[in-house]
Amino acid sequence: MSASPSKLNPIAQSLNEKLEEAAPEVLAMLSEYGRRLYFPKGIISQTAEAKQKAHRFNATIGIATEEGGPMSLPSVANQIGDVPVADAITYAPPAGRPGLRGLWREKLVAENPSLGDKTFSQPIVTSAITHGLSLAGELFLDPGDVMLLPDKLWGNYRLTFEVHHGARIETFPFYVALDSSNSNSNSNSNSNGARGARGARGARGMDTEAFAARLGELGRERDKLVVLLNFPNNPTGYMPTPEEGEALVAALEYQAEQGTKLVVICDDAYFGLFYHLGSASMTESLFGKLTGRHPNLLAIKLDGATKELFVWGLRCGFITFGPGRSETAEVVCEALDAKTRGAIRGGVSNVPQLSQTLVERALRSPDLTAEREAKCETLRIRAERVFEVANQPKFAESWSVYPFNSGYFMLVKIDGVDAEKLRVHLLDEHGVGLIATSATDIRVAFSCLEAEDVEPLFESLHQAIQELR
Numbered sequence: 001m002s003a004s005p006s007k008l009n010p011i012a013q014s015l016n017e018k019l020e021e022a023a024p025e026v027l028a029m030l031s032e033y034g035r036r037l038y039f040p041k042g043i044i045s046q047t048a049e050a051k052q053k054a055h056r057f058n059a060t061i062g063i064a065t066e067e068g069g070p071m072s073l074p075s076v077a078n079q080i081g082d083v084p085v086a087d088a089i090t091y092a093p094p095a096g097r098p099g100l101r102g103l104w105r106e107k108l109v110a111e112n113p114s115l116g117d118k119t120f121s122q123p124i125v126t127s128a129i130t131h132g133l134s135l136a137g138e139l140f141l142d143p144g145d146v147m148l149l150p151d152k153l154w155g156n157y158r159l160t161f162e163v164h165h166g167a168r169i170e171t172f173p174f175y176v177a178l179d180s181s182n183s184n185s186n187s188n189s190n191s192n193g194a195r196g197a198r199g200a201r202g203a204r205g206m207d208t209e210a211f212a213a214r215l216g217e218l219g220r221e222r223d224k225l226v227v228l229l230n231f232p233n234n235p236t237g238y239m240p241t242p243e244e245g246e247a248l249v250a251a252l253e254y255q256a257e258q259g260t261k262l263v264v265i266c267d268d269a270y271f272g273l274f275y276h277l278g279s280a281s282m283t284e285s286l287f288g289k290l291t292g293r294h295p296n297l298l299a300i301k302l303d304g305a306t307k308e309l310f311v312w313g314l315r316c317g318f319i320t321f322g323p324g325r326s327e328t329a330e331v332v333c334e335a336l337d338a339k340t341r342g343a344i345r346g347g348v349s350n351v352p353q354l355s356q357t358l359v360e361r362a363l364r365s366p367d368l369t370a371e372r373e374a375k376c377e378t379l380r381i382r383a384e385r386v387f388e389v390a391n392q393p394k395f396a397e398s399w400s401v402y403p404f405n406s407g408y409f410m411l412v413k414i415d416g417v418d419a420e421k422l423r424v425h426l427l428d429e430h431g432v433g434l435i436a437t438s439a440t441d442i443r444v445a446f447s448c449l450e451a452e453d454v455e456p457l458f459e460s461l462h463q464a465i466q467e468l469r
């Protein structure tokens with residue numbers, strides 16, 4: 001006996017009808033689960049109504065109260081400094097604290113000039129970016145759906161999208177070929193001017209042509225494609241140049257025009273950490289450029305306080321939608337907001353209140369910008385040191401450096417030694433921990449290296465390679 005799909009709830013039905021009318025393309029992008037999702041008129045919405053109107057007794061809330069506030073234990077409440085207990089230990093709304101959502105939106109507009117007066121959703125709070133990725137998968141991926149990502153990717157995407165959602169990840173080469181036969185070429189651009197950012201020893205920037213070609217191939221074969229672009233990138237530490245950014249946007253717009261429904265997820269985890277090594281990189285998210293671009297293109301921005309505010313374990317991130325049709329974007333945002341709240345409510349219920357309060361209060365702090373700039377400068381100095389050291393001619397026989405200019409990481413391509421063997425040898429014999437991301441590539445997280453440790457680290461890497469040869 002085959003299981004029958006659960007009947008569509010009337011609220012889900014109504015959300016889908018709104019989408020059908022406002023942007024049928026977006027309805028077509030949704031997964032089966034995404035179509036079934038809705039935010040119930042249940043405890044949460046009844047509680048919200050009671051909060052407004054129940055002036056005598058409000059016996060709706062699923063917490064314990066006394067003397068007009070949440071019941072709390074001094075052993076807990078005494079730990080939280082001047083944060084009011086109600087802003088620390090009570091439940092946050094499924095979409096997050098309204099104040100935090102508003103402040104994060106203001107930050108997006110301030111940091112992404114391309115968003116200008118475009119219509120995009122209020123950011124919804126997620127349990128950091130990993131949860132945002134999972135939500136995007138729940139909303140837009142059915143088993144067997146195809147995703148396009150660069151071949152240099154954060155390994156956890158495989159757990160989220162392949163193992164959890166049953167999607168198929170296809171890749172394109174991230175960089176214009178980085179090999180010794182290329183290293184004498186002085187060419188820094190191609191016919192569409194898309195390749196900039198000369199890196200070390202002839203290595204060039206992002207292969208936007210390969211992206212466009214793979215997008216075209218995969219788009220021709222199916223109605224819907226989910227594209228995930230992560231900039232600054234993990235593991236490479238690369239942020240595209242403005243020209244490369246334009247080329248990526250142009251390729252996506254062209255494919256949308258061909259009729260492929262494109263869900264484009266921008267994983268902006270390392271946003272803001274731009275060091276412009278080698279040449280100037282973009283300093284805004286592709287999300288701003290993709291929002292309002294084409295009806296067949298839905299942009300999704302995933303970002304968070306985790307890296308941007310250096311609060312990894314607070315688990316505070318955001319998912320923001322940028323519809324393609326500006327005329328009906330508000331309706332689409334409302335429907336997607338309700339569906340996302342439903343997914344959060346049915347998944348993790350809500351994101352910790354205390355984390356959200358801390359981030360909200362930090363965003364209100366007049367010192368935050370200067371504090372972030374100071375930390376970014378510390379990381380920039382380390383990145384610059386790595387750029388100098390790793391590219392020294394004496395190391396050329398051991399590795400090539402992939403272009404990098406941003407974020408936490410850089411990647412080297414090891415010559416003649418298996419990267420995993422090298423990793424283990426470095427650990428066992430040199431006490432150095434690095435990450436092998438493929439058979440040839442080793443990732444260095446300079447985010448956790450003091451500037452003076454950079455040279456000894458690369459010396460050890462070089463020595464270890466020589467020992468293994």
Ligand SMILES: Cc1ncc(COP(=O)(O)O)c(C=O)c1O
Nearest residue numbers: 128129130154230234269304306
């Ligand atoms: C590219 C990328 N996306 C997302 C994440 C996860 O971020 P969060 O801690 O906010 O879940 C990471 C963290 O390593 C990452 O490198």
